[in-house]
Amino acid sequence: MIRHLLSAADLDRDTATLLLDTARQLGQALTGREVKKLPTLRGRTVVNLFYEDSTRTRVSFETAAKRLSADVVNFSAKGSSVSKGESLKDTAWTLQAMGADAVVIRHPASGASHRLAGWVDGSVLNAGDGTHEHPTQALLDAYTMRERMGRLDGLRVTIVGDVLHSRVARSNVLLLRTLGADVTLVAPPTLLPVGVETWPARISYDFDAILPKTDVVMMLRVQRERMTDSFFPSVREYSRRYGLDLRRAALLPDDALVMHPGPMVRGMEIAPEVADSARSAIVEQVANGVLVRMAALYLLLSGEKGAE
Amino acid sequence: MVERAHNTPGPSRELLSDADIGRVVDRIAHQILEKTRGARDVTLLGIPTRGVPLAVRLAERIRSFEGVEVPHGALDVTLYRDDLRLRGARPLGPTSVPAGGIDGRRVILVDDVLYSGRTVRAALNALYDIGRPLQVQLAVLVDRGHRELPIRADYVGKNIPTAHSEKVSVLLRETDERDAVVLHGGDL
Amino acid sequence: MNSWLIQNASIVGRETADIAIENGVVTEVGTGLTAPEGARVLDATGLIALPGLVDLHTHLREPGREDAETVESGSRAAALGGYTAVCAMANTSPVADTAGVVEQVWRLGRDAGLVDVQPIGAVTVGLKGEHMAELGAMADSAANVRIFSDDGFCVADPKMMRRALEYVKAFDGVIAQHAEEPALTAGAQMHEGEFSSQLGLAGWPAVAEEAIIARDCLLTGHVGSRLHVCHVSTAGSVEILRWAKSKGWRVTAEVCPHHLLLTDERATTYDPVNKVNPPLRTDTDIEALRAGLAEGVIDVVATDHAPHSSEDKDCEWAAARPGMLGLQTALSIVVKTMVEPGLLDWDGVAERMSRRPARIAGLDGHGLDPAPGVPANLTLIDPAASWTVVPNELASLSRNTPYAQMTFPATVRATFLRGEATVLEGKAQK
Numbered sequence: 001m002i003r004h005l006l007s008a009a010d011l012d013r014d015t016a017t018l019l020l021d022t023a024r025q026l027g028q029a030l031t032g033r034e035v036k037k038l039p040t041l042r043g044r045t046v047v048n049l050f051y052e053d054s055t056r057t058r059v060s061f062e063t064a065a066k067r068l069s070a071d072v073v074n075f076s077a078k079g080s081s082v083s084k085g086e087s088l089k090d091t092a093w094t095l096q097a098m099g100a101d102a103v104v105i106r107h108p109a110s111g112a113s114h115r116l117a118g119w120v121d122g123s124v125l126n127a128g129d130g131t132h133e134h135p136t137q138a139l140l141d142a143y144t145m146r147e148r149m150g151r152l153d154g155l156r157v158t159i160v161g162d163v164l165h166s167r168v169a170r171s172n173v174l175l176l177r178t179l180g181a182d183v184t185l186v187a188p189p190t191l192l193p194v195g196v197e198t199w200p201a202r203i204s205y206d207f208d209a210i211l212p213k214t215d216v217v218m219m220l221r222v223q224r225e226r227m228t229d230s231f232f233p234s235v236r237e238y239s240r241r242y243g244l245d246l247r248r249a250a251l252l253p254d255d256a257l258v259m260h261p262g263p264m265v266r267g268m269e270i271a272p273e274v275a276d277s278a279r280s281a282i283v284e285q286v287a288n289g290v291l292v293r294m295a296a297l298y299l300l301l302s303g304e305k306g307a308e
Numbered sequence: 309m310v311e312r313a314h315n316t317p318g319p320s321r322e323l324l325s326d327a328d329i330g331r332v333v334d335r336i337a338h339q340i341l342e343k344t345r346g347a348r349d350v351t352l353l354g355i356p357t358r359g360v361p362l363a364v365r366l367a368e369r370i371r372s373f374e375g376v377e378v379p380h381g382a383l384d385v386t387l388y389r390d391d392l393r394l395r396g397a398r399p400l401g402p403t404s405v406p407a408g409g410i411d412g413r414r415v416i417l418v419d420d421v422l423y424s425g426r427t428v429r430a431a432l433n434a435l436y437d438i439g440r441p442l443q444v445q446l447a448v449l450v451d452r453g454h455r456e457l458p459i460r461a462d463y464v465g466k467n468i469p470t471a472h473s474e475k476v477s478v479l480l481r482e483t484d485e486r487d488a489v490v491l492h493g494g495d496l
Numbered sequence: 497m498n499s500w501l502i503q504n505a506s507i508v509g510r511e512t513a514d515i516a517i518e519n520g521v522v523t524e525v526g527t528g529l530t531a532p533e534g535a536r537v538l539d540a541t542g543l544i545a546l547p548g549l550v551d552l553h554t555h556l557r558e559p560g561r562e563d564a565e566t567v568e569s570g571s572r573a574a575a576l577g578g579y580t581a582v583c584a585m586a587n588t589s590p591v592a593d594t595a596g597v598v599e600q601v602w603r604l605g606r607d608a609g610l611v612d613v614q615p616i617g618a619v620t621v622g623l624k625g626e627h628m629a630e631l632g633a634m635a636d637s638a639a640n641v642r643i644f645s646d647d648g649f650c651v652a653d654p655k656m657m658r659r660a661l662e663y664v665k666a667f668d669g670v671i672a673q674h675a676e677e678p679a680l681t682a683g684a685q686m687h688e689g690e691f692s693s694q695l696g697l698a699g700w701p702a703v704a705e706e707a708i709i710a711r712d713c714l715l716t717g718h719v720g721s722r723l724h725v726c727h728v729s730t731a732g733s734v735e736i737l738r739w740a741k742s743k744g745w746r747v748t749a750e751v752c753p754h755h756l757l758l759t760d761e762r763a764t765t766y767d768p769v770n771k772v773n774p775p776l777r778t779d780t781d782i783e784a785l786r787a788g789l790a791e792g793v794i795d796v797v798a799t800d801h802a803p804h805s806s807e808d809k810d811c812e813w814a815a816a817r818p819g820m821l822g823l824q825t826a827l828s829i830v831v832k833t834m835v836e837p838g839l840l841d842w843d844g845v846a847e848r849m850s851r852r853p854a855r856i857a858g859l860d861g862h863g864l865d866p867a868p869g870v871p872a873n874l875t876l877i878d879p880a881a882s883w884t885v886v887p888n889e890l891a892s893l894s895r896n897t898p899y900a901q902m903t904f905p906a907t908v909r910a911t912f913l914r915g916e917a918t919v920l921e922g923k924a925q926k
């Protein structure tokens with residue numbers, strides 16, 4: 001088993017499949033129980049090190065760790081030495097001294113989790129680093145797709161929006177490809193990185209043409225600030241060309257799934273009616289998030305002493 | 309405690325044949341009916357991997373002998389093991405608790421081999437996180453001795469004295485090619 | 497002790513001869529020479545004598561960041577690297593934008609006495625690109641400044657660049673441009689391409705360098721001045737320079753050793769020791785830069801030696817400051833990337849690391865092959881030796897070398913500054 005989870009590229013097909021299967025079995029093991037807690041990681045310490053506000057992700061990791069009986073320490077950028085300018089390396093040494101078995105890190109700088117992994121003995125889980133990756137989000141997306149669609153192999157997934165700045169897109173492209181899905185990216189050319197042609201994904205600027213050939217459409221959040229930086233002329237033009245409105249949603253096959261990693265900008269990248277019809281998937285993604293994070297913690301931490 | 313026959317080097321000896329296992333399962337099913345006075349409040353939970361098909365077989369026998377439908381399922385204990393840090397992460401087995409749960413039920417845990425007792429210890433902990441059974445019993449196909457915990461089985465298919473250096477493999481049609489119990493290694 | 501008899505050295509890789517040095521000046525080059533009065537004798541059998549190397553692009557960090565490097569520690573690294581003169585970039589704190597600061601740096605260099613430290617003056621006050629610094633006062637100062645550069649920043653405003661190019665004609669100055677269009681590199685972290693797209697690091701596109709080089713070549717041709725292009729890093733830049741030179745414009749250019757050897761794939765570790773500005777580029781760029789250097793389109797190799805303290809490198813990639821150590825590894829990397837593949841001979845190395853840079857910088861006593869009457873600024877190279885880079889063993893106060901644990905050909909055995917041995921047997925003499 002791997003020691004850290006920094007990038008979706010760390011997961012080969014077998015490991016990724018094992019992770020998703022484990023998440024599923026954890027779900028079964030916890031279904032209908034009185035005690036929503038397993039003793040697996042008793043006595044282990046999981047540190048949540050969050051340099052960005054993300055209550056959703058932090059609570060998801062915290063719940064996952066607690067369901068496995070780990071001790072959880074939350075180290076948030078606010079109200080700790082982190083905000084007083086302590087360097088990431090100094091913080092790493094503090095965590096090392098605490099004996100952290102795993103560190104879950106969310107950081108605004110791409111690669112911060114890679115740096116941390118070089119400075120601590122415990123496992124590092126990347127909970128989002130800058131515009132690089134967010135592998136557990138991709139795992140939960142893949143998990144949700146597999147549960148809903150019954151397979152990932154050959155599944156046609158279309159990811160739409162600000163790919164350039166999206167860590168979710170990077171992780172999803174890598175993981176979905178590993179698991180055999182066909183990924184198409186749809187975005188204005190300004191929001192695709194130079195070099196995207198080397199990614200294992202197809203590129204399209206024609207959303208309408210892609211929709212009928214799509215099993216899962218994932219709408220990425222587009223921040224309004226991108227408009228002021230000339231990535232596109234106006235919100236109106238963006239949503240007209242790349243938004244998922246009712247007319248476009250009708251072009252999808254009947255059983256297609258609409259996903260959004262959230263938080264949504266309703267009316268911009270997704271029409272409220274479409275968002276609400278897709279809502280069930282968005283709600284189950286929360287529960288699935290806890291399961292895949294439990295699976296990741298279980299596989300990274302219980303393997304520590306025995307496996308290389 | 310499951311070991312794969314084809315991975316184990318050294319001499320091996322078949323202790324139970326296909327037919328033997330059929331008879332042993334029949335006998336355990338009869339004993340359950342007798343000891344639980346008709347098995348009306350019994351729930352069978354197999355411990356993966358090979359305890360699960362054994363639980364299914366027992367339920368089938370009980371139904372064919374007495375026409376009683378015994379709820380059965382699977383209880384994975386991996387997450388309750390005390391040796392995870394030593395042995396490394398392993399894939400989880402399935403867990404499925406029959407509808408109606410286990411509260412007030414006479415739960416019979418089913419496993420293939422009883423050895424140190426640690427698996428059963430983990431299973432008891434797992435069970436009490438799921439609910440509150442009336443009673444818990446244990447059925448195993450083989451008891452090979454060497455207990456490390458104060459645990460004993462209520463139903464034993466066959467007692468097989470072994471050395472630590474030996475390995476006992478249970479093969480079942482549902483997971484392997486055939487039914488057999490095989491002893492490997494040691495000084496045969 | 498400025499008198500020597502260096503025996504059996506290969507003169508710039510050619511014939512084997514002895515070099516007699518008296519009072520800091522070469523008196524004779526020939527076979528079977530007798531030692532001058534009071535001279536020490538050095539057996540240089542198997543070694544190559546080169547004119548002392550000259551670096552057009554060194555960051556010595558003093559004044560301001562003496563924790564990262566001082567004029568003295570940087571001078572020592574330079575001498576160990578075979579250099580006898582370095583041009584100190586202006587982006588110190590305070591900025592070298594007045595006669596006072598450039599004279600301070602010049603004096604510190606003279607006091608250290610390991611290499612000649614030639615200060616470069618800032619083009620604009622505080623490197624801010626708004627007001628021209630007192631270029632004439634710096635030229636007239638004791639430091640005798642001839643190269644002006646806002647390096648670290650680009651003189652982005654075309655009008656400012658034009659004026660600076662024109663103004664320095666009065667004292668035969670040259671503007672050394674850090675070519676980077678700032679509007680195209682806001683927040684840039686690494687070369688824009690395959691790896692930046694994967695790593696989620698903002699891209700530094702090749703065109704941001706090429707657009708400025710093209711513009712500045714045109715301006716230079718228009719006003720008839722001298723332009724020097726710092727740290728050329730892309731294949732496109734080489735093409736533009738080839739074109740500008742074909743016009744007869746007075747444009748020179750430098751390439752850094754790291755751009756001849758390392759690619760942007762280095763960023764995949766996110767270790768900021770690989771972060772540099774301009775960034776590491778691709779194999780295609782490396783090939784074009786090597787060819788351009790061999791051809792002479794790129795005139796010189798300059799180190800862009802940029803020491804940084806550990807807190808500026810032991811951090812997140814985006815938080816790290818760009819730059820790498822270069823003085824002690826430059827010659828070996830040129831041997832590895834240019835001499836070993838047959839792109840340059842030793843004369844070519846002398847031309848690109850000593851003679852041309854000395855002429856561009858106007859350093860009269862440097863860049864001269866050993867010959868009677870020439871100041872004894874020399875370095876002796878063992879071309880057959882190899883060495884492994886151990887960061888803690890480098891003379892710089894900083895440790896930000898991307899070459900840790902890499903093994904390179906060629907070692908510097910001795911360096912002489914006006915006949916005084918600054919390095920002997922590979923060890924600094926002060």
Ligand SMILES: [Zn+2]
Pocket residue numbers: 647648649674726727773774
């Ligand atoms: Zn520069």
